[in-house]
Amino acid sequence: MNRRTATSVIFIGFFLLGMVFILWGIMLPDLAKSLVMSELVSGAFFTLISIGAITGAFVGGKYIQKFDFMSLFACLSLSVALLLVFMSSVNHWRWLLLGAFLLGFICSSLFTIGHTMIARLHAERRSTMMGLMDFMFSLGTLAAPFYISALYLIEHDWRWPLRWLALAIIGLAAYAWYAARRGKKFNLPAEPQHRKSLSYGEVIKRPIFFFLALAAIGYGAVEFGNANWFVSYAQQGRGFSGEEARMTFAFFTAGMVISRLGFSSLLRWMSPHRLMIVLAGIMAVGAFTIKFAIEPQLMSLGNLLVGLGLGGLFPLMLSSAMDIDSDKGPILSGICVIGSSVGVQLASFGTGFWASFASLNTAFWTIPIGALWLLAMVWIYSRHLKSHLQHQNKTID
Template identity: 70%
Template structure:
């Protein structure tokens, strides 16, 4: 099996997963109206997705390398397809919540496979390739608002975007399966230790990886908190119509795409720990800009800054961790997803719960608060990286 074919499978998969994950925030106003979902139920929907991701990341981090990566990726894509189709037919919100939990479990295992596989296939260009992989995810989130608007022009129902996307995942499953059958299994062969289940205790007890997980909490709160709630916030909290709200939100995904595509260029001039702080600072300024204005142009700029700072941060943090201990790749991906999913719960459900007692315009403060936490944890993580690099340099 060629490295390029395996990379293409993961890149296409991350593009489609980007659409899957951001789609719910875009469709939420119509879903809530159709299924009579309160703000609390809407928040619970995103919370259950993130709870499922925690479960899936924990299982995936320990066990995915027992299997052929791409064959398992194909099977998981089929399961996501079935879940999307089932969710597109529900008429009671309880079934939507159950499906959200299952979707989170399966999707996070796919993330673990993608992160681990790309990190192992492209050791020499790990940061750049992981950035491109997450760029594909962001490209999917960028395409999603236009995808929904296009389908809404034909039939204004939230169900068809799920069904059409399911068709794309069928093609992904076939592509992954055919690629897997053409060559050797991608999990390292002949290394017994890589066929055993891994222990989270081995990594989380190290301060550098603990701060990675804590930064992941802030990352999930900002990325998916903004992704899940901004369209609703812009419509219900600031009075914009649906098309304008989705257009403003597109600047967030555009910033994510640009950042993930080009952040590795700046590693020529900045160390990875210094670039982390720069990106986190840009993101924090953008988060407060969104909240403190009602002007659509300034809000668009704030969204762009959040995406620009946030986009390169995740691949930069994860690739730096894998440079320290690449054998623990599935676990490192797992703790990032677990941390991120915890942040999603805090921001998504917290915003919904707060909005049940106060206007959504007030409850949206969860996003700037999450940005502040992320800046602090990214700074501490960067200091741990700098400390380790100084020690390694002294030993050398």
């Protein structure tokens, strides 16, 4: 199996995973109405996805190196497809909550495989290729609102978007399995000779990676807090129609796509640690714009700024960490996924819990608060990264 085949499998997979993760927030009003879900239950749904992702990332980071990556990617993709079919058939929210945990568990392992493979396959262009991989994820999130709106024109039923998406993922699983069979003995560049489990302890005790995890918490809180609750917030808090709310949200996913496609070109003029701070600052301005805006135009601008800031931030933080210690790729990916999932849990469940006592309009303050946390942690992480690079340059000299 050549490098192009493996890369295409991961890129297609991340596009479909982007759709899988974002569509729940878009369809939340319909899910809540159909299955009689309160704000608290809705928050619990997203929390269970996060808990599943934390568990899956921890297990995946330690043990995925024991398996052939592409074969495992195929099996896990098929599991996601079957799970979507199951979730599209439930008639009570309790079963939906079970599916949420399993979905988070499986998908986080897929993320870990994808990050590790791309980082090792393209070590000479790690930042660029990881940015393109996450661009495919964002492209999936951008496509999701239009995909759902198009299917709703045929039949306004939240179950069918899940079923058609499951069919596409079955095709991905078949392609990944075909690629794995063609290159059964395929070894990734820089892959350790001995497939052994890795340790989180020896990685997280390093301050630079500890603050990477804290930044990932803020990242998850802002990205998926906004993704999961914005459509509901725009409808209930600002009186938007469903279509208007979905189209306003599309500016967020558009900003993510633009940022992930183009951030690496800015590295010609800015160092990674400086670009991180710039992107985090743009994100914070956007988060407060969304909260204070009333008009759709300003709210669209806020969503665009949040997307532009967040889009390049995750691949830039993770690729910079992998440049420091590429052999710990699965663990570093796991740390970022776990941190992000904790942030998702705090923002998603926190917003739902807060909204059960106050209005959703008030509870949406969790997003700007998360933005301030992310900005602070990125600043500290970037300082550690700058110090590491300066020390590395002195050692070389």
